[in-house]
Amino acid sequence: MAEKNKIMEKIVSLCKRRGFIYQGSEIYGGLGGTYSCGPLGAELKNNIKQLWWKKFVQDRSDIVGMDGPILLHPKLWEASGHTAGFRDALVDCKECKKRFRADHLVADALGQDLEGQNEQMSELIKKEKIKCPNCGKTNWTAVQDFNLMFKTQINSIEEDVYLRPETAGAIFIEFKNILDSTRMTLPFGIAQIGKAFRNEIVAGHFIFRLREFEMMEIEYFIHPQTDWPPLFENWLKQQEEFIMELGARKEDLRRFEHPKEKLSHYSRKTVDIEYKFPFGFKELFGLAHRGDFDLTQHSKFSNEKLEYFDQEKNERFIPHILEPTFGVERSLLVAILSAYTEEEVAGEKRIVLKFPKHIAPVKVAILPLSKKEELTRPAQEIFDNLKSEFVCQYDETQSIGKRYRRQDEIGTPYCVTYDFDSLDDKSVTVRDRDTMKQDRLKIPELKDYLKEKFTE
Numbered sequence: 001m002a003e004k005n006k007i008m009e010k011i012v013s014l015c016k017r018r019g020f021i022y023q024g025s026e027i028y029g030g031l032g033g034t035y036s037c038g039p040l041g042a043e044l045k046n047n048i049k050q051l052w053w054k055k056f057v058q059d060r061s062d063i064v065g066m067d068g069p070i071l072l073h074p075k076l077w078e079a080s081g082h083t084a085g086f087r088d089a090l091v092d093c094k095e096c097k098k099r100f101r102a103d104h105l106v107a108d109a110l111g112q113d114l115e116g117q118n119e120q121m122s123e124l125i126k127k128e129k130i131k132c133p134n135c136g137k138t139n140w141t142a143v144q145d146f147n148l149m150f151k152t153q154i155n156s157i158e159e160d161v162y163l164r165p166e167t168a169g170a171i172f173i174e175f176k177n178i179l180d181s182t183r184m185t186l187p188f189g190i191a192q193i194g195k196a197f198r199n200e201i202v203a204g205h206f207i208f209r210l211r212e213f214e215m216m217e218i219e220y221f222i223h224p225q226t227d228w229p230p231l232f233e234n235w236l237k238q239q240e241e242f243i244m245e246l247g248a249r250k251e252d253l254r255r256f257e258h259p260k261e262k263l264s265h266y267s268r269k270t271v272d273i274e275y276k277f278p279f280g281f282k283e284l285f286g287l288a289h290r291g292d293f294d295l296t297q298h299s300k301f302s303n304e305k306l307e308y309f310d311q312e313k314n315e316r317f318i319p320h321i322l323e324p325t326f327g328v329e330r331s332l333l334v335a336i337l338s339a340y341t342e343e344e345v346a347g348e349k350r351i352v353l354k355f356p357k358h359i360a361p362v363k364v365a366i367l368p369l370s371k372k373e374e375l376t377r378p379a380q381e382i383f384d385n386l387k388s389e390f391v392c393q394y395d396e397t398q399s400i401g402k403r404y405r406r407q408d409e410i411g412t413p414y415c416v417t418y419d420f421d422s423l424d425d426k427s428v429t430v431r432d433r434d435t436m437k438q439d440r441l442k443i444p445e446l447k448d449y450l451k452e453k454f455t456e
């Protein structure tokens with residue numbers, strides 16, 4: 001376990017050192033559960049979102065995209081049950097003032113799952129003298145519910161509004177607009193990528209549990225009589241396929257089906273895809289059969305009929321929904337964890353991020369062997385020639401060996417070196433990140449060579 005925690009420490013430190021991810025508001029002492037992406041993190045995150053959008057929206061004729069607002073009408077959250085029910089139970093240590101999730105405290109101490117049973121948890125915490133994980137004392141408040149939505153105000157209306165705790169709501173309320181404006185026919189999906197906010201009691205594990213995060217979600221609408229289990233299985237496979245396209249290994253994935261008695265009353269089936277993080281198997285993605293709950297509720301609360309009309313059969317009904325959900329930051333974390341490699345090369349340690357080439361934040365580095373102008377000028381010309389095709393980095397400082405290591409550490413698949421021989425033979429050396437093999441080729445052939453490498 002110590003070794004595994006070390007890996008998280010190494011990743012956190014690499015992410016900061018090389019400009020992938022920083023703690024949010026760091027110079028002010030940090031703001032828990034938030035983070036910033038640095039230059040490379042922003043590239044990597046964009047690549048992940050673009051890959052998702054291409055795979056699930058642009059490459060499919062049965063799914064369309066949308067982009068809804070973060071601020072949504074407060075009635076939406078009444079209809080969805082979030083205003084009343086989106087809660088976690090918390091308990092405070094009166095000694096050190098630390099706050100914990102009561103169900104996690106009880107589960108960790110006694111191995112019992114009493115989520116939702118606040119009185120029993122209050123009693124048990126006292127009776128079993130469960131110790132505060134922070135200070136070791138046993139002086140607890142009663143267990144209380146705590147709504148996880150962030151409240152805010154809009155000047156012109158009296159009611160509180162909320163920062164959305166999930167993106168799905170924005171999709172349900174545009175169901176009719178999208179049907180009317182696109183003529184999609186069942187089965188079809190609506191996809192969205194966007195931020196969501198949850199006032200988590202305990203955030204943590206780097207970017208695993210955040211208070212502000214991004215989700216990639218699809219609401220897939222089906223006829224209520226559809227034979228849905230094969231579709232459900234297919235969605236799970238596609239979710240697994242997506243994370244493997246980011247570099248995850250199949251053996252680090254497993255499925256967890258929520259037991260029937262823990263399901264929301266409307267859900268027929270819910271499965272989490274879990275990933276073997278260094279801190280244990282944890283939820284990565286989710287898939288739920290939500291029945292007709294959402295559209296029915298929003299029809300009721302809005303008085304707008306959110307139905308589907310089948311012209312051929314002259315039939316009107318509320319479709320059922322399959323909902324695959326993907327976390328952006330968890331995908332980002334898995335991509336970095338899967339890529340992280342330490343190797344021995346000629347007696348030296350080499351750290352490499354072996355990203356699949358298509359998501360690497362920098363695709364090609366251009367490195368003149370020395371800072372002499374006779375080399376830097378032509379090297380810059382190569383950079384200018386390649387930059388419209390690939391995300392490139394030009395680097396002329398320090399020894400070539402150090403520059404290779406720097407590019408390895410950020411996962412750049414190819415380094416192009418312009419040396420003194422290049423002046424005569426008009427050729428450059430291309431070094432492969434993973435094999436460290438070097439190819440010598442003529443400069444005019446470089447672009448096509450790299451293009452081919454990236455489509456392999």
Ligand SMILES: [Zn+2]
Pocket residue numbers: 093094095096097098132133134135136137
């Ligand atoms: Zn305490």
